[in-house]
Amino acid sequence: MKRIAVLVSGGGTNLQALIDAQGDVLHSGKIALVISNVEGAYALQRAKNADIPTETVIKKVCGSQIAFEDRLLSLLEQYEIDVIVLAGFMTILTEHFTGRYPGRILNVHPSLIPSFCGEGFYGLRVHEAALSYGVKVTGATVHFVNEVCDGGQIIAQKAVPVLEGDTPETLQRRVMEQAEWILLPQAVETVCNGLGGNEYECI
Numbered sequence: 001m002k003r004i005a006v007l008v009s010g011g012g013t014n015l016q017a018l019i020d021a022q023g024d025v026l027h028s029g030k031i032a033l034v035i036s037n038v039e040g041a042y043a044l045q046r047a048k049n050a051d052i053p054t055e056t057v058i059k060k061v062c063g064s065q066i067a068f069e070d071r072l073l074s075l076l077e078q079y080e081i082d083v084i085v086l087a088g089f090m091t092i093l094t095e096h097f098t099g100r101y102p103g104r105i106l107n108v109h110p111s112l113i114p115s116f117c118g119e120g121f122y123g124l125r126v127h128e129a130a131l132s133y134g135v136k137v138t139g140a141t142v143h144f145v146n147e148v149c150d151g152g153q154i155i156a157q158k159a160v161p162v163l164e165g166d167t168p169e170t171l172q173r174r175v176m177e178q179a180e181w182i183l184l185p186q187a188v189e190t191v192c193n194g195l196g197g198n199e200y201e202c203i
Contacts, residue, residue: 002028003032003033003083004029004081004084004192005033005035005081006087007034007072007085007089008038008041009088009089010041010043010088010090011088012047012088013176014184015043015047015087017181017184019052021185026185027189028189028192028194029083031052032053033055034052036054036057037057037089037091038056068091069096073100082104083105083192084106085184086145087184094147098146106143106144106191107144107152108140109140109141110138110175113150115130117141117149119149121150123172127168127175130171135162138159138160138162139159139160140179141156143155156190
């Protein structure tokens with residue numbers, strides 16, 4: 001049973017999807033820690049409701065990016081974490097951090113990478129860009145995290161239709177419900193189950 005840490009910054013809807021999937025879709029790992037970089041993020045309450053230990057690490061308090069990442073690494077070691085999931089974590093991590101966990105850090109992004117991804121594309125901005133560009137299909141991607149923003153190997157993708165009259169908010173909700181909340185637990189299970197390299201398949 002792999003020990004999972006989930007890093008969050010906001011409401012924690014993807015965290016909730018992982019919590020709800022434990023023992024069902026997600027049975028090769030358990031969430032052992034939730035870390036927020038935002039004081040009072042509602043995701044922390046979701047974790048507490050599920051009796052999952054929580055920690056808060058504030059970059060400004062740490063004083064620098066390296067000190068912030070060192071504090072995260074220290075907590076991950078303390079809790080004996082095997083797999084890390086970025087679920088709405090609004091801080092880009094450097095190679096100083098990602099290099100310590102190659103092939104063990106996952107992120108969910110609300111588009112079909114390589115579309116609408118990279119620095120500056122997060123939250124509603126992704127869906128605003130998709131609608132502005134006029135795409136008919138969008139979706140979500142779960143990928144490994146490396147030093148390049150949204151640049152790691154893709155683990156799984158799921159397409160979602162863009163409907164006439166969509167707003168960024170309605171599209172965001174559809175992508176979460178039809179892709180992110182389904183795809184993320186499946187991908188985390190795949191990684192926790194020990195598959196690697198070319199054995200990852202697009203879902």
